[in-house]
Amino acid sequence: MSLSANMNIMKKAARKAGRSLVKDFREVENLQVSMKGAGDFVSRADVAAEEIIKSELMDARPTYGWVGEEGGAETGSDPTRRWIVDPLDGTTNFLHGLPHWAVSIALEHKGQIIAGVIYDPAKDEMFFAEKGEGAWMNETRIRVSGRGRMIESIFATGVPFGGRSDLPATLQDLARLMPACAGVRRFGSAALDLAYVAAGRYEGFWERRLNAWDMAAGIVILREAGGFVEPLVPGEDILSSGEIIGSNEVIFDQFSKVIRNR
Known part of the structure; x- marks a missing residue:
């Protein structure tokens, strides 16, 4: 290298x-x-x-x-x-x-x-x-994981704490996603969540209300590992919006439709 x-x-x-x-x-x-x-x-x-x-x-x-x-x-x-x-x-x-x-x-x-x-x-x-x-x-x-079936996939996110305003949206995400996948993890570090998707340990990650420094390094690492990364709301800027979704290429469309509720 x-x-x-x-x-x-x-x-x-x-x-x-x-x-x-x-x-x-x-x-x-x-x-x-x-x-x-x-x-x-x-x-x-x-x-x-x-x-x-x-x-x-x-x-x-x-x-x-x-x-x-x-x-x-x-x-x-x-x-x-x-x-x-x-x-x-x-x-x-x-x-x-x-x-x-x-x-x-x-x-x-x-x-x-x-x-x-x-x-x-x-x-x-x-x-x-x-x-x-x-x-x-x-x-x-x-490299990102090669898994292409949601039911075999593990995802990561951050669950809001302390009554944050984005808690209801995250709970709704979980209600849609958990029946369709192999599990959701909440380990408490967005940077490591992104790195773990890049390394194939998770299939995908999403979260709201992050700061630029939580995501910036993970974005380039995940993309260089073959992953897809987008803002949670299409067309927005990830770093300024603080909302992100990423996964391997195979599962991205399925995963993003569930989280974006489309």
């Missing part, structure tokens, strides 16, 4: 942030029993990981723009390129000591995501792709 300089920079930053997060993750279990709990600690771990990533990326590419979950957006002197970063996707899992969370880094050029890295430090699995170069997990090239 031939990696660009930008991809090497992204992978290095993801691993460095991952090492910091793993150290903090080991402390979470001890903090669960404290009166204050682990919330403040995890918030600091999240911010610290973003600072590590930003330092690595901006030192290497100081002209690029930046948008991160914790640090907001900055326009670079090169307006055509920007980093899109989620330093800890799956914060609730991290907070509860569940080893399913990831670092997500994407590079956007002229409005198109051209490279992405999703790193799961707990399992040491790094998913990455560059436009036109295929998708990989560590040293292995990955």
